[in-house]
Amino acid sequence: MANPAILTVDDDPAVSRAVARDVRRRYGDRYRVVRATSGAEALDALREIKLRGEQVAVLLADYRMPAMNGIEFLEAAMDLFPRARRVLLTAYADTNAAIDAINVVDLDHYLLKPWHPPEEKLYPVLDTLLEAWQATPDPAITEMRVVGHRWSAPSFAVRDFLARNLVPFRWLLSDEPEGGRLLTAAGVTAADVPLVVTPDGKSLVMPSEADLAAHIGLSTTPAADFYDLVVVGGGPAGLGAAVYGASEGLRTMLVERRATGGQAGQSSRIENYLGFPDGVSGSQLTERARRQALKFGTELLSARDVVGLESAGSAKVLRFADGSSIAAHTVVLATGVAYRRLAAPGLEELTGQGVFYGSATTEAPSCSGADVYIVGGANSAGQAAVHFARYAGRVHMLIRGGDLRRSMSQYLIEQIQGIGNIEVHPFTEVAGGTGDDHLERLELRDTRDGRTRVVDTSWLFIFIGAEPRTDWLGGAVQRDGRGFVLTGPDLMAGGGRPPGWALPRDPYHLEASVPGVFAAGDVRAESVKRVASAVGEGAMAVSLVHRYLAAQ
Structure with missing residues (x-):
């Protein structure tokens, strides 16, 4: 400085x-x-x-x-x-x-x-x-600064991207004095937010994720055209595959569209992962895995959308949204899942403006003293409830069933029962949401008798179900009716090998309907939706990659 x-x-x-x-x-x-x-x-x-x-x-x-x-x-x-x-x-x-x-x-x-x-x-x-x-000096600032509107979805997207990539930043409201001074210094108005100011003084007005990635030191351009292994997705399964692939001598590329960690990276605390008796945050766990992958030589490509997979002889070609492509001997699909959208009137328009999918931990301090509503009864929802209870006046968990025992780990249920400002509402669903520039009210419905009531709140966090991120695959590999990638024995369910399969052997356990393409973690049909199993499948996929390459 x-x-x-x-x-x-x-x-x-x-x-x-x-x-x-x-x-x-x-x-x-x-x-x-x-x-x-x-x-x-x-x-x-x-x-x-x-x-x-x-x-x-x-x-x-x-x-x-x-x-x-x-x-x-x-x-x-x-x-x-x-x-x-x-x-x-x-x-x-x-x-x-x-x-x-x-x-x-x-x-x-x-x-x-x-x-x-x-x-x-x-x-x-x-x-x-x-x-x-x-x-009383002006404070010297060494981190990135983000200026935006409190209830702006683009401003939230920038903060969320930086937070998921573990980039320190200072959040400033555009209508506060310091935020206004930065807008003046950058020569822009409050209509131009979000404004991101880098530590070296460069102004980024309404930046894309690719712009942000380039300015925080993330690689967005491949160093080569061809790899031994390309892993698509940077969650636990993808990171596991990258660590084992690179450490075993494969020239490995990991492609991530937003930030490493996936859904696990958003978890405020994981307490049932082997080797961490005191628990570990999702961001800490995935950041360690990311550093480990880089240590072994994995090339990490960030903020890039993969939109297509094709075969070119024995090679696999992955196409990006900008028209460029890379090729590899093998591919591991580890794109994970996204939280299912809640189809209630008014919520889609308020996404990022009080309605959030996933933990959105950047918002927790802003919830101080407020009523926070969480939809979902699985572990991710429970972990979020425990986290938000540290800030909110009261956390309301909305579940369609009678209790949490069917879908949540016992250790989390016991934690929730011991926190005084968490209240579980059984047989309850969200019927709609309203507000002007942000969420202001929710309509809740009793699933037993259909009666509704309206509550005032500006905070709704949704953790319902999972949809695989596989639409981009089209018909490149076989998927089940819900979009999950079919592999190994599931491809043989009809009594024979998948259509177009030309090899004299059956597909390996994690191999998709295209030889040399593997699936690991939540994106795979019939997988166990747990962090440990995802990491294990990533490692197992690499052992099968070696077997595939040895036979070529």
């Missing part, structure tokens, strides 16, 4: 150099002296400093400058750095204007020119002002 700045602005080059020289001579070891020759040039410098998250301690401006005088400059500068101390350089004839400026721009001091000797007339003033500034 650069030293705090002292900015001087004077349109007379000789005076400008003299001021900067005298200031630098006494304060140059602790402060960075920035010199400008016009108000416009000085404001450009301040905007750049603001975007880089750096500090400005003192502003020294000449009163008589063309186009923008010193008072006008200081007034504009206050919008960017309200805590910086302000000094006006004036001639004796302008003393009255300087006195008036004390009220206009909250002037800290005015100095008559010439200020020589500086030891008597300049340094004592600056010493006092710098001491006052150091007591």
